[in-house]
Amino acid sequence: MRHTISYILLVILMFLPLLIEALGITKLISILTYAFIMSIYALSFSFLLGYLGLLNFGHSLFFGLGAYLTTYQLIWLGVPYPLALLISTVLGSLIGLAVAFITRKMLRGIPFAFITLTLLLIIYSLYKRREFRIISGSEQGLIIYLPEILTSEMIPLISILIFVIILINILNEMREDFLNSSSNNNLSSFKRGTFLSKNILVLCLFCMIYISAIIILIRYLASKMPPYRVSINIYMISLTSLYLIYISLKTLIKRPIAVAWITTRDNETRAETLGYNSFMLKAIALVISGTIASLSGGLYILYSQNINPDTAFSPLLSVYGLVYSIIGGVYMIEGPIVGATLVTILEKYLSDFVGGWSVVATGIIFIAVVLYMPKGLSYYLWHALNKIFSRGFSIYGVKNKLVRQEKI
Amino acid sequence: MSLEMFISALVDGVALGFIFLMLSLGLSIIFGLMRIVNFAHGSLFTLGAYIGYEIASRTNNIIYGILVSLLSIGVIGAFIEKYFLKYRKDPLIQVIVTIGLMIIFDRLAWIKWGDITYIWTPQWLEGSLRIGSIIIYSYRVFIIIVGLIVSAGTYYLFTKTRFGLFVRAGIDDREMIQAFGSNIERLFTITFAIGSMLAGLAGFLLVPWQGVYPLIGTNYLLYAFAIVVIGGLGSIEGTIIASLLIGIIQQLCAYYAPYLTEISVFIVMFIILYLRPQGLFGKVIA
DSSP states (O other): OHHHHHHHHHHHHHHHHHHHHHHTOHHHHHHHHHHHHHHHHHHHHHHIIIIIOOOOTTTHHHHHHHHHHHHHIIIIIOOOHHHHHHHHHHHHHHHHHHHHHHTGGGOSHHHHHHHHHHHHHHHHHHHHSGGGHHHHOTTTOEEOOOOGGGGOTTGGGGGHHHHHHHHHHHHHHHHHHHHHHHHSOSHHHHHHHHHHHHHHHHHHHHHHHHHHHHHHHHHHHHTSOHHHHHHHHHHHHHHHHHHHHHHHHHHHTTSHHHHHHHHHHHOHHHHHHTTOOHHHHHHHHHHHHHHHHHHHHHHHHHHHSEEOHHHHHOHHHHHHHHHHHHHHOSSSTTHHHHHHHHHHHHHHHHHHHHTTHHHHHHHHHHHHHHHHOTTOHHHHHHHHHHHHHTOOOOSSOGGGTTOOOSOO | OOHHHHHHHHHHHHHHHHHHHHHHHHHHHHHHHHOOOOTTHHHHHHHHHHHHHHHHHHHTOHHHHHHHHHHHHHHHHHHHIIIIITTOOOHHHHHHHHHHHHHHHHHHHHHHHTTOOBOOOOGGGSSEEEETTEEEEHHHHHHHHHHHHHHHHHHHHHHTSHHHHHHHHHHHOHHHHHHTTOOHHHHHHHHHHHHHHHHHHHHHHHHHHHOBOTTHHHHHHHHHHHHHHHHOTTOHHHHHHHHHHHHHHHHHHHHHOGGGHHHHHHHHHHHHHHHOTTOSSOOOOO
């Protein structure tokens, strides 16, 4: 059911740009783009916090460096945007590795939070100096001219990637179920088999809807002016990359390495006694996190078309990573996405009506969630959905049973 | 580039060091006793500065400003401790709650006072003293005097009185003093209130020098973190030495190498953290 919900949501989100004109919610598309980019950022933050127990107060270092490195490639070297994004994510992984090596003596708890904060502040105060305004753009920032490719109407084709991944996922599940049902031939597996054969119809329907959505979107874009096209294209790109990151993290946490991470988080001494190299495990996690965060930075410059030290390296951005993760819930992989989307929509949408009070509202919700719903909104949302559909689903699959739920 | 300039830089540095001291002493004690990294401390600093500014510029008397900012921030601190932090035993949750409070307070201050920098100086402190060819602003001397009085008082409170004995015992072993029958909940509230009072006072004392703007609390909180980390979390002596050190380093950089002003503090913090993760005077925290 978890899959079904995510597929339905995806199709709705794909169709959303078509409804914008009909419903008159032009602002929502840019808000959602920002929400997706921040969701990617929040995923990388909560991955470290939830699976490694590392509270990274210097996380916007990855974000900012990703954004700036992409900008340099676009402005100075003239690298085409997709390649620039790829290169800056690779560089982001190297930055993650560097951070892991610099902090190797204190990769736990409060010392880690402080040393990453220090690293961030050193880079931040360097970039804020007027002497370095050539590389930092100082207060008005570096201006990014949008790449030509973004005015093309074929960009929505990128979401075929999502489609392929969903198909592979479903086929994989079918194969597993088939193997299960053939190995032990009892009543429950027989039931499952019939359930799947029913699902094939739904699958075909889904394929048709998805492909027609893409085709309609492309034809719709062709009839629009370039600025409008650009905003929808950026929306599609960020939606696609969010889904790719989400799926790859989700596959990652079903691998044995995730259990090793959780062991290290809960009891590092015991993990080392069992023969795990805890530094190596943490370094791998930091590399992954750095890659994802710099990808979100690279996408952010498309959205804002301007980058300055205060938006890229602000320590408040790291704090917001924590806010998103905690409001959504850390241990469910969907948590940070829920948190980031909710907070972004709330702040950006309310700020039209109430000005600065929208941030106050975020703070109040944040404290309320921390005090009264310590497992995060996504956990309670999931339970509510389960009750509505009244099926006995567990939150984690059997393989993830080791994930502890009680502590944040 | 002379001795005079060096001396006035030194005086500025000591004055800034005392402001850092008042700010970070509360942070350090709160961490030592309650194991909370209090992110709302910077916002209390900002609030103290604004409240003191409002009172002092209306009444045109700096003493009223000091008293009101002390008392009101102390009350706010006690309120925060009593209603937001008291019954939550998990330290991480408490840290996260203080982050939420920081977001709320900073934004409320921005809504009320806007992006303008407010500066107000009492007339009798506006001039400067001349000793030979050395020029020293008299307000810096005032800060040093007030800072000396306040920090001596705080030091006396925490080292010589019975209350301070309990606090230091609590820093060493929290469960033991509970077992001896002291009311640790009340101790927490009072300590938190005293720390907040010091932060509010530091904020107000900075108004005539650098003015007050909404983000000043966050900026100075970062310095206070640096100081507390350098001195060792929970160590009173370490905080005193580290804050004077950081104040002097920062002002010397501001006079002789302005491009290093902010970064110098963090580089010192990085080096110390790298060589001694527990800080100069701190104990190893498990």
